[in-house]
Amino acid sequence: MRRNPLLVIATMLAVLVSSFLVFTTLSARAIVENNTSRWQNGVHVVIFLDDRVTSTAHQQLQETLESYSEVRMVEYFSKSEATEEFKTLFQDQPELVQEVDFDILPTSLRINLNDPADYELIIERMDGNPAVKEIRASGEAIERLLTLTNTLVLSATIFAILIAFAAFILIINTLRLTAYAKRKEIKIMRTIGASATYIRLPFIFEAVFESLIGTSIAVGLGWGFIQYSKTSFIAESIFDIAISDSYLINLTLVLLLSTIIFGFFASFVGIRKVLND
Amino acid sequence: MIKLNNVSLVFQGGSVALSNVSTEISEGEFAYVIGHSGSGKSSLLKLLYKEYSPTKGEIEVADMDVTTLPKWKIPLLRRKLGIVTQEPQLLEDRTTYENISFALEVLGYEEKEIDEKTSTLIDLVDLNQSMYKFPNQLSGGEQTRVCIARALASNPLVLLCDEPTGNLDPDLSIQIVTLLEKINRAGTTVLMATHDSSIVNRRKKRVIQLKEGKLISDVDQGRYI
Numbered sequence: 001m002r003r004n005p006l007l008v009i010a011t012m013l014a015v016l017v018s019s020f021l022v023f024t025t026l027s028a029r030a031i032v033e034n035n036t037s038r039w040q041n042g043v044h045v046v047i048f049l050d051d052r053v054t055s056t057a058h059q060q061l062q063e064t065l066e067s068y069s070e071v072r073m074v075e076y077f078s079k080s081e082a083t084e085e086f087k088t089l090f091q092d093q094p095e096l097v098q099e100v101d102f103d104i105l106p107t108s109l110r111i112n113l114n115d116p117a118d119y120e121l122i123i124e125r126m127d128g129n130p131a132v133k134e135i136r137a138s139g140e141a142i143e144r145l146l147t148l149t150n151t152l153v154l155s156a157t158i159f160a161i162l163i164a165f166a167a168f169i170l171i172i173n174t175l176r177l178t179a180y181a182k183r184k185e186i187k188i189m190r191t192i193g194a195s196a197t198y199i200r201l202p203f204i205f206e207a208v209f210e211s212l213i214g215t216s217i218a219v220g221l222g223w224g225f226i227q228y229s230k231t232s233f234i235a236e237s238i239f240d241i242a243i244s245d246s247y248l249i250n251l252t253l254v255l256l257l258s259t260i261i262f263g264f265f266a267s268f269v270g271i272r273k274v275l276n277d
Numbered sequence: 278m279i280k281l282n283n284v285s286l287v288f289q290g291g292s293v294a295l296s297n298v299s300t301e302i303s304e305g306e307f308a309y310v311i312g313h314s315g316s317g318k319s320s321l322l323k324l325l326y327k328e329y330s331p332t333k334g335e336i337e338v339a340d341m342d343v344t345t346l347p348k349w350k351i352p353l354l355r356r357k358l359g360i361v362t363q364e365p366q367l368l369e370d371r372t373t374y375e376n377i378s379f380a381l382e383v384l385g386y387e388e389k390e391i392d393e394k395t396s397t398l399i400d401l402v403d404l405n406q407s408m409y410k411f412p413n414q415l416s417g418g419e420q421t422r423v424c425i426a427r428a429l430a431s432n433p434l435v436l437l438c439d440e441p442t443g444n445l446d447p448d449l450s451i452q453i454v455t456l457l458e459k460i461n462r463a464g465t466t467v468l469m470a471t472h473d474s475s476i477v478n479r480r481k482k483r484v485i486q487l488k489e490g491k492l493i494s495d496v497d498q499g500r501y502i
Contacts, residue, residue, distance in 0.1 A: 188366055191326075193356035193431060194383045196349070 007174045008210060014167035015214025015262075016221075019255055021160035023222035025153050026251055031243050032149045043138065045111040045122050050133040061131045062109055068125070070118040075110040082108065106133055117143070167214070168266050171207050175270030178206065196275050204267040211263035212256065219252050278304040278435060278466045279325060284334030286320050286490075294320035296490040297334070302468060302483075304434070307461040309477050309499075310470040312487035318470035321487070322437050325468075326358050327351050339434045356384065359428030359465075363440040365420035367412040373423050374399065374408045380430035398426040402456060418449035425456060429465075436460060438469040442476065450476055 047065075049058050058076070065074045077085075082105040090096050113119060119137040126132050179186065189199055226243065279302040286294040295317045302308050310318045323329045325338050327346060336343040339357040346354060367376050377398050381391040399408055402422040407415055415423065421441050428436060438457065442450035454469075454476050461467045471477065477484055477499070484499025485492065 184366060185368060188368070188379070188427075189383050190352075191355065191360050191362075191366070192380050192383050192427070193352040193354075193358075195352045198383065 004174055004177055007170065007177065011167060011170040011174055011210045012214040012217075014163055014170055015211050015259065016218045018160050018163040018167055019215040019218035019259065020221055021156050021163065023219055023251060023255060024225060025156040025160070027222065027226060027243055027248065029149060029153050030247055032145065034243065043110045044113045044116045045119050045138075046136045047109040047111065047126060047132055048106040048134040048136070049108060049131055051106060053131045057131045058107065058109075061129065065109065065111060065122075068122070070113055070115065070121055071111055072114050073112040075112075077108045077110055079103075079105055079107055082106065164262070167211075168262070171210060171263065171266040172270040174210070175203050175207060175267060176273075179203065179271050190275075199275060200267065200271060203271050204264060207267035207270065208260050208263035211259040211266075215255055215259040219255060223248065223252075278302055278306070278339060279468065280335070280337040281321075281324075282335045284324065284331045284336060286317075286324060286329060287332045293490050294329075295324070295331075295487075298487075298490075298492045299334075300485060300492060300495055302466060304466055305461070305464055306483060307458065307467045308469075308483040308485055309480075310468060310485045310487065311472065311474075311477055313472060315489075316487040317490040318472075318487055319439050320490075322360075322439050322468065322470055325435075325437055326355055326360055356431045357434050359425075359431065359433035359436040361421070361424050361428050361436065361438040361441045363443040365412070365417075365424045367420060367423060369412050372409045372411055373404055373415065373419075376412070376423055377426050377430065380427045384431055394430070398429055401429070401460075402426045416449070417445050418452055421445065421449075421453055422456065425453075425460075429460065433465060435466045435468065438467065440470055440472070442471065442473055447475060451479075454480060 047061075049061070062074050062076055065071055079102070083102040086100065086102070086105060087097055111122065113122070116138075123135050123137060126135055186199055226248070279300075281298055281300050284298045285296050288294060298317075298321065310321060312318050320329060324331055324336055325343065327343055331344060334344070338354065341350075341354050341357070343354065368379065371379065374395055378391050378395045381394055386394065399405055402425055404419060404422055404426065407419055410419075412420055412423070425436075425438075425441070436457070441457075442453050445453065450473060457467050457469060458480070481498045483497050484494070486494040486496075486499070
């Protein structure tokens, strides 16, 4: 390693980038899944009711909705409840609250579905119903977010694999250079009767060491990034950076184990020719 | 100890190194393998420690079937052999002591044993005065003696020497051969390849002569004519 410091640093950097991508991508996906799970357990469809229709008609509509197998729960939200909700949501903007005529806030039915993806069925069935003024569904937004997340995860994974491949090649090259520099020593060892394992060991150690250093730094940076995110603007937006420490620990252990196997395999490939000559 | 039965070695490209060579060397024997350059001396030795594989025939060394020996067992074979090559393969950044102790480390000896054995080997090859010198500070003969000491690190049953005196003057060559005979008298079988007729004719040992890959004579107390 002392012989080729630049090459060693390049190798560690490649492993670091690849591991960092994997760590942050998988963590981000877990965070998105936690958030969408939370959203999916909330309100999926909001039906704003036409106030010109009688309350009896509202009640019938609610009973109709509750009879659907796709619907888990329906909650009636009166005008006064809507007013209180508005005041809570916009409590930071008192001028707006003062200007609003709360009579315009409609009553609504808040629907929780067994499967959030069934929101389209509800919209279809409510189409043309005279008691319905407007329908809003969060399922569509969640679907778009999940699609976006999956696309980002796929892109990051492909990039991580490419970088990992580059790291693999770098490790092999580093080991081959070292083996070339030590060719006389290796030849003497083989003549004396050293086993292949004995000759391989220093190279295995070098490859695993380089991989572990890169991954350890990556994981450290990943943990730091997540901790920072919890107190940054991201956490103040729609996202709750909710990810358990046990998930991160398991992810760390899996990454470290993978990198050991990665280094091991790279060392076998790297000096196979030297041992077979 | 060593048996060759109808052994041939043909390289890729068709060049014949050895052709139908059969011979046996007993335990404790000292034999010269002689012949001009290209006669197959080195190839024969390399077959014995499985640097090459024979194209045809059977080879047995120290009760091991070398012909069918799997790759992972080659180190076990080589631990029964000591190998000395024409060019001294010494580590330039290590002293005489370290070059010899390196072999003992590789063989898995404990530190205390390494110290003891290294001192014994240095004594055997009479290199006490040069123990802490580096290879570039040693004469040709001293370098060869370091290689011999290193080859003896595993207490080999057979010592294979491929032209160990090839680069040495006559006086140094005699010193090396004398050392090898001393080792042989202690029980190690010695097979030495050489093209130096003066050494062979003086020592009255078994002489196996090769010419163009063929064994043309095998005589006890032979001469190189």
